[in-house]
Amino acid sequence: MTEAIMPQPGALAREWARLRADFWDFGMLSWIPLLLCGLLWWIFSAGIARDLPIAVIDHDNSALSRQLTRWLDASPGVQVAARVGSSDAALQLLRERSAYGYLVIPSDFETELLEGRQATVQWLYNAQFSSHAGSLLRDVRAVSSTLSAGVELTARAKKGVSAVQASAQFEPIRTQLNSLYNENLSYEAFLTLALMPSMLQIFIVIAVVTTIGRELRDGSVPQWLASAKGSWWRAVGAKLLFPLAAYTVLALLYLLFFSVVRGWAVAGSLPGLLLAMLLLVLAYCGLGLLLIAATLSLRLSLSATAFITAPAFAFAGQAFPLMAMPPVARAWAQALPLTHYLELQTVYWLGGAPWRHGAAQLLVLAGFAAGCGLLGMLLLARRANAPAAWGKT
Template sequence: MSDKRSAGAGAVLARECLRVRADFWDLGMLSWIPLALYLLIWLIFSAGMARDVPVALVDEDHSAASRQLGRWLDASPGVAVVAQAADGAEAMALLRERRAYGFVLIPRGFEGQLLGGRAASVQWFYNGQFSSHAGGLTRDVRTVASTLSAGVELGARAKRGAGPVQAAQQFEPIRSRMVSLFNENTSYESFLVLALIPSMLQIFVVVAVVTSVGRELRDASVPQWLATAGGSWPRAVLGKLALPLLAFALQALLFLLFFAVLRGWAVAGSVAALVAGLLLLVLAYLGVGLLLIGVTLSLRNALSAAAFITAPAFAYAGQGFPLLAMPPLARAWAQALPLTHYLQLQSRHWLGGAPWRYGVVDMLTLAGFALGCGGLGLLLLSRRGNSAAAWGKT
C-alpha cells in the first residue's frame, strides 16, 4: 500500500513536471520570475540608507555663520542642498515641484543673535507626505543645528575663562546616550527587504497552487489527474503540491543564504527557528491556496481571492505600522494571516537575537495554518471536485 501511494504521488509529480516544462510562463512563475522580482526589490533598497535627499536653503542673513550652517547641511550624508531660494515662496514652489523635500530658512539677524549671546532660531520646513524622507532629513538637520549651537556655546564659555572639559560639562550637565539595537545603521535593506521578499514569496506560493489545481478543474482534466494518482485525492494533491513546495522552499533557503552570508546580515538568534519558520510559511500558504480553490472551484474566483488576501498582507504584518496600534478589526485580520506570524518570528530571530523558544508559538501557528487550511481544502476538493458540475468553470 505504501509503494502504491508513493507511486501515485510520484506519477502526479512527473505529470506536473511535464506540464510545467512545456509552458514557459508556468515554469517562470516557479523559477525566474520570483527570483527576478526578489532581485529587483533588493536593488531598490540595496543602498541601505537614503543619501543626498534634495533640500533648499533660504539664507536671509547672508553672514559667515549662515554660510557655515549651509555648508554643514550640504556635507551631511543624507542632505543635498540643491537650491538657494530667495524666499519662502520660492522654496515652497520647489517642494511642490518635487525638486526638494524640505527647506531650511535662516532668518535675518541670525549671526548677530549668536554673537550677542541670544537664542537664534532656524526654521525647518519639510514635506510630511513622505515620512521616510522627512524622518531622515529632520534627523540630519537637527544634528547639524545642534552641532553648530554646541560649538558656539562652548566657544562663548571658553572666552569667559572656562576650560574645554568644564565648558562641556556646564553646557550639557545631563547627557543622553542613544543606542540603536538590532539595526544599528537604520538600514532600509534590513528593515524592508528582509520583510518584503517573504511577502512576495507568499503571493507566488498561493498563485502557483491555485493555478495548478484550478486548471485541472477549468480544463475538465480531473479524471485524468485522479487516474494518475490511482483514484486517491490525497495522492493527487500531494503530487500536485510537491513541485511548488520544492521550488519555493528552495527560494526561501536561497533568500536566507543570500542575506545572511553574502550580504552579511548574520542570523543573531536561532538559525533552526528561522529555517523552520520559512518552510512552515511555504507550507501554510500551500494550504491557503488549496483552501481557496477548494472553496471556489473556480480558477478566476480563487485567483481574485488570492489577490485580496496576499497582496495587502504586508500592510497588516506590523512592519510599517505597529500591530498593537491597529484597530481591533484590523489586528484580528492581521492575526489571521500566516505572513504576520512569520515576520514576527523573523524579526525576533534574524536581527533580534532571540533564542529558538521565542518562536515556538509562531511556528505552531504556521503549522496550524498549513494543517487546517490544507486539510479543509483537501476535504472540499475530495467531496466537490469529483462532480462534473465543478468542471469547465473559468
C-alpha cells in the same frame, strides 16, 4: 479505444511534464521570483536615503549662516539643491518635488549667536512623505545641534572656561543613544528582509491555485485522478510538491544571500528560523488549496488570492505598529500567516532570540498549514469529483 488502454503516467511525472511544457508556469517556480526578489533588493540596496534635496532661505548671509548651509550639504542624507529668496519659491520647489523641505535662516542669525542669545531657524518639510521627512529631520537637527554646541563652547572658552568644563556645563545631562538590531538604521535590513517573504507568499498561493485550478477549468480532473490511481491525496500531493520544493529552496537562497553575502548573520535561533520558513511555505500552500477548493473557479480563487496576499504586508506590523491598529485590522492581521512569520523572522534573525521565544508563533503557523491544508483537501475531494465542477473559468 487506443487512448483508453494507453497507460497513464504517474501524478508526479504528469505534473513535471506539464511544468516543462509551460514556460511561464515553470518560470513562476524559478526565475520570475528570483528576478523580482533581485530587483527588490537592488531598489533598497543603498540602505539609507542619501542626498535628499532641500532648499535654504538665508536672510542673514553671514559666515555662520553659510557654514550652516555647507554643513547641511555635507551631511550624507541632505543635498542643498537650491538657495532661494522667499517662501513662495521654496514652496514651489516642494510642489514640484525638487525639494522635500526648506530651512529659513533669520537675518540676525549670527548676531544673536555671537551675543549669547538664542537664534531660531525654521525647518519646514513636506509631511506627505514620512520617510523623507524623518530622515531629513534627523540630519537637520544633528547639523544645527552640532553648530550650536560649537558656538556655545567657543563662547565659554573665550570666558576662560576649559573645554571639559564648558562641555559639562553646556550638556549636564547627556543621552547616549544606542540602536539595537539594526545599528545603521538601514532600509535594506528593515524593508528588504520583510518584503521578500511578502512577495514569496503571493507567488506560493498563485502557483497552487493555478496548478489545480487549470485541471478544473479544462475538465481534466479524470485524467489527473487516473494518474494518481484515483487517490486525491496522491493527486494533490503531486501538485503541491513542486511549489513546496521550489519556494522552500528560494527561501533558503534568500537566507543565504542576506546572511552570508550581505553579512547579516542569524543572531538568534537558526533552526527556529528555518522551521518558520518551511511552515510559511506550507501555510500558504494550504491556503492556496483551500481557496481553489472553496471556489472551484480559477478566476475567483485568483481574485481571492490578490485580496488576501497583496495587502498582507500593510497589516503585518512592519510599516505601522500592529498594536496601534483598530481591533478589526488587528484581527485580520492575526489571521494572516505572514504576520506571524515576520514576527518570528524579526526575533530570530536580527533580534537574537532563542527558539523558545517564538514557539507560540511556530505553533500558529503549523496550525495554519494543517488547518487550511486539511480543510482544502476535504473540500476538494468532496466537491471537485462531479462534472458540474468542471469547466468553470
